[in-house]
Amino acid sequence: MSEAILQVKNVKKHFPVKDSALFAKPTKFVKAVDDVSFEVKKGETLGIVGESGCGKSTLARLVMQLIRPTSGSVVLNGQDLASLSEQELKKARKSIQMVFQNPYASLDPRKTVEQLVMEPLVIHQVGTHQERVKKVQELLEVVGLSDYHATRYPHEFSGGQRQRINIARALALHPDVVICDESVSALDVSIQAQVINLLKELQAKFDLTYIFISHDLNVVRYISDRIAVMYLGRVVEMGTYEEIYHNPQHPYTRALLSAVPKESPLVKKERMILTGDVPSPMNPPSGCHFHKRCPYATDRCKTETPALELFEGQHLVSCHLLGDIS
Template identity: 60%
Template structure:
């Protein structure tokens, strides 16, 4: 059995809504509302869903960049949610993140060398000369040259900046990298280059990825397993091929029906979801998807379905399979 690197149990994040003169809490936004999943060493878990479903918040919760309202995140038998700030800081050496916007995530006043050297300084790794040598080596690994170290972020293209972001994540030799929409801000021709780079790095450094994206085509290309999120909930989780060949949840079916296929003769019925995505501050009772689901039953309106295994390795939260 493949060893687990990360386990998530009942993870929740509710942001308070305040109002009035005294800023009293008048409600809460349930950005993440009870996630449970695991990640095996060396695999890539893709997380997909519409904008606002909570996937980026999930990534930040896993790294403790924001504090969860409830739930556990266990990384290599350590409960991350119970650690002190100092212990979390040490743990981040093994858990890194690649952000969506490569320009916003890089300090424009620092050279690439200083940006890449900073994680080593924070974690007390190496001497000054060793750090500079490591910077040059990592730049070569991600497809840039050592002379790029003296340049500033604005002197690079979007694809090159994202390579710098990936290089920064690699500096501390992490075991887990959370990539939050790492190619969505890039030109399509550059996306494939960055995806291929991520796959090469995974093989070279034995990395584990959590790959967050709204693009199902990209996720299929890179992921071993895929989890589908809707309104703060995980509604389906399965091996990549199983999920794309035989989706079980009506929401997943609708998402996949909208994915373009590069074949002009291919005909497929597109499932059009009715209505808008409900507000996470006022989610519907029962199944969170029932207000837009064409297969909605009476039980869906009152009872939330359990997220459980209905086929080998295929998990789904839907009353159709109970």
């Protein structure tokens, strides 16, 4: 396996909560992402899963530098994106692109498909107008559309077709890394399969590196080489899909997997039901963030934050009871 193309190091994002007083300094913060670190190697797909509100999409925007981190660094091809100026960041963004969740909201309804897909080329001043038009036609064919679609508007397409347009736009600048933020969750199941297969084909064709964010564990299992499980702004477990699905070690990961629907009604499956609600990221629990819902929690879990430690192979787990839970 090649060296890491993307390194996220101790990234935090704490959003200030404004006080009712007009000029008062904020005293409370929403800890959306709380000290996350991982690496992604060239050509691999890292899946990120977790409940709604765990910080997955915020993390994606931090990697893209759509929002700046409170602390930590995001290193792409040896360059720390978090330390770049806006002009330098604009150049660096040619190497990292994003496919957003909502195919209906992420396309400007006033522009044609040709204008939408050509937009990155115009912004970065790539090629002449004729070369850009030809490039748009090539990209549309690559994602399974035709060149006559170029003159149409977004409202004339289905959700799956719109997401193909988004993918074509993301590929326009030949990026090294593509972040897919819940990019198939708004689509029908049959269309989801088509888009996921398209993503895999494009990865092989253009040597792409993916960060694939989803709450659908079956989708993540199908497309990912490694998987990171997030809970309340932290990564609690990370490993290959075999390690995560066949040998989960963190209680939260086990609870998530137990909620996946059975493939056959004849298969017996034991559910792990979590008690209580997800704590507020504005006031997360001390120690392990999961201890209030964990059936195995000890006094140590309430006071001491567990580190993300190597269990075996590439399997990393953040749990004080690692190896002691049957």
